[in-house]
Amino acid sequence: MIEMPSLTRSKLDEELGMKFYATHSSGIGGVLRERDEDFIVIEVALGRVLCTPRDVSKLGGGEGEYTWFLLEKRGIDTVTALRAIARALGVSHKRLSVAGLKDAHAVTFQLACVKGVEPCELPKRVGDRVWIHRAFKMPFKLTPGMLYGNAFRIRVRRLEAGSTESEERIQRICAELEEVGGAPNYYGYQRFGTIRPLTHIIGRHVLRGEFEDAVRTLLTRIYPGESPRAKEARRYLASTWDFKGALEIFPRRLHHERAIIHYLVKHPGDYAGAIRTLPLSVRQLFIGAFQAYLFNLVLSKRLEAGLPLSRAVVGDLVALRRDGDLGSILRANESNLDKVNRLIASGRAEVVANVPGYSTTLAEGVPGAIEREVLAEEEVSIDMFRIRHMPELSSRGTVRPVALRPEDMRFEVIATEEGAAALFSFTLRKGMYATVLMREFVKPEDPAAQGF
Template sequence: MPLLSKAWLDRHVGMNYYISDCEGIGGRVKQSLEDFIVEEVLIDGQVVPTSLTQKPMPKIISKPGPWTWMIIEKRGIDAITLLLILSKRLGIDARDISFGGLKDALAITSQVVSVRGLSINNVPRELSKNIRVLEVFSMDRAFTTRDIWGNEFTVRVRGINEAGRDNITCIINQVMERGLPTYYGYQRFGLKRPNSHIIGKYIILGKFEEAINELLTHAYPTEPPRIREAREFIARTGNYAKALELIPRGYRYYPERAVLRHLSSNPRDFGNAIRKLPHELLTIYIEAYQSYIFNLALSERIGRNLPINMAVQGDMVVLLDERGLPTRHMIHVNEAMTNKVNELVKRSRAIPVAHLVGYSTKLLPGPQGDIELEVLRREGVDPSMFRVKSIPRLLIRGGYRPLFIRPSIFNISISGNDLTLVFRLPRGNYATVFLRELMKSGQPEVDFT
């Protein structure tokens, strides 16, 4: 039987099962920012380094054009905050800023960010005390997800248990044999406030008052006391003008302050209050709910003892390129081709996938399609709702995501009760999902922050 997680947060974000059944190593991560280093890996395999690892800068050839590519190192900054700071500091519309992928907030990270309409001579090296520009290049196009292979992680897990050394080998062997589930990790939903998917669900249901209440008034125990008190005040009084004084200024609480400013003058206008949030943030909320549905369906597949590292009849399988990344070539597996398809999977030339539900999703008959249909029915939603009619620009088309990956592990070392890991994951995957398998924490809201 699959091993069921006992952690409240795991169940809250849809990660109900582990793929390994070995005892966890325990421990905590992110005790300092230096414990969690994330470096972008470009599509050609070059690493975009942080200043900590002292790896060489990637060889990027400048080209004349309207775009500037910046290698940015940030410390403890989330993606939305980075976008807001860049927009304000550089005087650039947020729509003219692009990057290949979101990076962990509670970490030291490096990545390429591109900006349109900015000369390389006008790029400051210090964008804030926690954001540095390490290198700049003139380019003829934007930097996008297609330019990255994934990320390299250097992670320290502190305080592992006495059996940790033996358990590490057991867990890693099972993960490599069975495949690591491609769950969306904690940071997709929030660790201190794991509710982005809840807000997203309310938005696609058109329940804007409930979305606002979740954003403003739901106080989570890991938040600072001052913030919990402010949220409880809003829930108790509905005094939005006074609440605006209680919620701190700054990028971290920008969403709360944006809707509070509108509600201070228009107390019941929840729809337009939601529209005060940036389109990029609203999209993140909807995609977080999409990710939650994916997690639930993947958990259900594991719970039914269906393999994630092999295709079964009715599955969709995507062919992989020479780098091991998904292409656009899809196969709908029937009984006659199952064995041949699974030979491709074993050779890392194909991989089974599940839906990222969106307005264009068409569920197919078969075990995976049946699971996804059951999950949507339990949630009370259908794919058409991912086209939010009351916010016309807010529409999520949908797509596919592999069911499993295998981490590329470069180094494992133990010093005392601390474990250090260096590994790579393809783009779109989360180091915390791999660490979750290793640690099997009963309180990830504490052990991962």
């Protein structure tokens, strides 16, 4: 058993299931992403090749119908950047692909791919936020998940303490993370929405067949970061449930809300049909966010129960590592526990927990009791993820490591005209969130206002 974890300082963290920190030391405070260049993300390709203009040539190239290229973007999300490139090329955006989506409020470098376009046809720049640095032919398509992870260079400004005290706090937190085996590998803020973190709430309603509740949540719940016009429109609809009137005042940029309202004007009461007007990818995002929320709750209860992150206990699920990815899953029991923990200590395996779906096999022992408790509290079951009322959203489920352990972690505290600032650099494997690691160091009270 390990020491009782410290509670989060943030109401938002609690709402997203991220109830604890792995560390007890005071954070440094401060703000992330005050400028886009404060948050630099560099994709790490398979083979651990950094996707920078200097290093991407190590990936080789040759013949084939696919052109891969290095995409740099600033202050824009990946999907919007790809659509801009597609327009510049005069091709469908469906011909472009990436291995993973990158942060919008950041400077990011990543591989992208387009079919049937020669390297020489790619522009060097698209608008004032997108650049293409190098293009080369490959015989196969770049597909989601085809990466090792991401390297981060993060500047935290406006620290709450001076340089010396901030450096000491960071050192103490690093030592604590090393001692407990990493930070809890929560799904981060981006998974749930930044301005309106409610995708998991909608997902729960959809899973349970509560379509009117899903629609009401999506259309009328108000968050502080929204524009005055959006807040006014949501208040009007919540108080009147007048869809024709709402269509007149809902901002046109709220495409999903307007699509649902327009449908309900023509089909009153058909809330399931209204949800189906949304793109499949958006509806899948709702279910995925609820699965992420359940995982976060399980991980928080694991910490609360004093179970370790980097060591298995009886009943745990443990994944063998294979070329940086998760491989075969085994269950820890009394007879194999020592061997399993030796594999974990050597980096050849790690403790995982379920991201539940209809094919999920729950853990046993205390870890399994925690998973069952969370499902019962949320009034859902494994079988419900075979969504009979909307089968296209059904999900088999997966597993996810419980510990987030950064690689090549470095930091420096510097003095600036604005006060002390902290510079962090580290690499995370795919699917892990830099903001989840940074919350251990910053311990934000208001994650949204502090750039998380």
